[in-house]
Amino acid sequence: MKTTSFNIDDLIRPTIKTLKPYSSARDEFQGNSNAMVFLDANENPFNNGVNRYPDPQQGSLKAILSEIKNIDAKNILLGNGSDEVLDLIFRAFCEPNKDNIIILPPTYGMYSVLANINAISIKEVQLSNNFQPQVETILNIADNNSKILFLCSPNNPTGNSFSSQSIEELLNKFKGIVVIDEAYIDFSEEISWVDRLEAFPNLIVTQTLSKAYGMAGIRLGICYASTNIISVLNRIKPPYNVNELTQQRAVQQLNKKDLATNQINDILKERAFLISKLESVSFITKIYPSDANFVLVKVDDATKRYDQLIDKGIVIRNRTTQPGCENCLRLTVGTKEENEILIKELLSISKS
Numbered sequence: 001m002k003t004t005s006f007n008i009d010d011l012i013r014p015t016i017k018t019l020k021p022y023s024s025a026r027d028e029f030q031g032n033s034n035a036m037v038f039l040d041a042n043e044n045p046f047n048n049g050v051n052r053y054p055d056p057q058q059g060s061l062k063a064i065l066s067e068i069k070n071i072d073a074k075n076i077l078l079g080n081g082s083d084e085v086l087d088l089i090f091r092a093f094c095e096p097n098k099d100n101i102i103i104l105p106p107t108y109g110m111y112s113v114l115a116n117i118n119a120i121s122i123k124e125v126q127l128s129n130n131f132q133p134q135v136e137t138i139l140n141i142a143d144n145n146s147k148i149l150f151l152c153s154p155n156n157p158t159g160n161s162f163s164s165q166s167i168e169e170l171l172n173k174f175k176g177i178v179v180i181d182e183a184y185i186d187f188s189e190e191i192s193w194v195d196r197l198e199a200f201p202n203l204i205v206t207q208t209l210s211k212a213y214g215m216a217g218i219r220l221g222i223c224y225a226s227t228n229i230i231s232v233l234n235r236i237k238p239p240y241n242v243n244e245l246t247q248q249r250a251v252q253q254l255n256k257k258d259l260a261t262n263q264i265n266d267i268l269k270e271r272a273f274l275i276s277k278l279e280s281v282s283f284i285t286k287i288y289p290s291d292a293n294f295v296l297v298k299v300d301d302a303t304k305r306y307d308q309l310i311d312k313g314i315v316i317r318n319r320t321t322q323p324g325c326e327n328c329l330r331l332t333v334g335t336k337e338e339n340e341i342l343i344k345e346l347l348s349i350s351k352s
Helices: 059-069 081-093 110-117 135-141 164-173 193-199 227-236 244-254 257-278 302-311 336-351
Strands: 076-079 100-103 121-124 146-152 177-181 203-208 221-225 284-287 294-299 328-332
Touching: 059 076, 059 244, 076 081, 076 227, 081 110, 081 146, 081 177, 081 203, 081 221, 081 227, 100 110, 110 121, 135 164, 146 164, 164 177, 193 203, 193 221, 221 227, 244 257, 257 284, 257 294, 257 336, 302 328, 302 336
Parallel strands: 100 121, 100 146, 146 177, 177 203
Antiparallel strands: 076 221, 203 221, 284 294, 294 328
């Protein structure tokens, strides 16, 4: 049972409430485009495939995502990567030089970067020793200007999913927007919180096509939320924020229904292989559980081992500067061949 009431009007910035959004030519005309002569948007008339502005509401793409996720297209907003989606959330709900957000380090670094860009202060509550949210501390540190709580689950860089009980308590008791970043959800056995949007009007779930769907290069971020929240974000998004080539490529890839499933299964298989082999590397002192497409490991000297792998032509991520991640390295799960090369070089280094 919810212990706090939620009214989105209490959270929207005053300037956003009264904002009259830009109306593009393609927003104004929404009829059947067959056999139409378009002389409304000052476009180059010579057809080269991209001479027309893209659909500002990405209707075809949202229709496919709606089917895949079993959610109404009105609950979807798309952005130029998840970072644009997150930035829109900041600009809609956080008043510069007044409001604050809450983050749980170690976590995705862009939350802090976007907060600083938007002149929003940051409250930090470090994850527990087993990388779980400290719910009571989070709720105690929140104040009337705490507009957004960011939960990255599965978490980057630790790889673990947060307790569903903890997340539900925070959704029930936090008075602002709760953003659950599910960039890695496709590699987890946990159920996506998209399935529970109707139960929590303050919930925003962000996902991406960069990881499981292998489309990092096209930059497409996805936001799932109530129609009230989506309408606010649509009010401030740039008119043509997702370009035509991105929309076309995403539709093509999403229509290959078995491709992502097969690749996810391969990655999960390789993740298990990688973890089993890492246990034989002498300088690795701990392997953390992973619900993502990467594995976090603790070593004796992260910077030394990082440099040694660079010398071998292998690039990983040194996370030793992150809270709770001293001497930790983050290893992305690669192809079978790449993982075998990584293990071979790690074992070679450990014997030297």
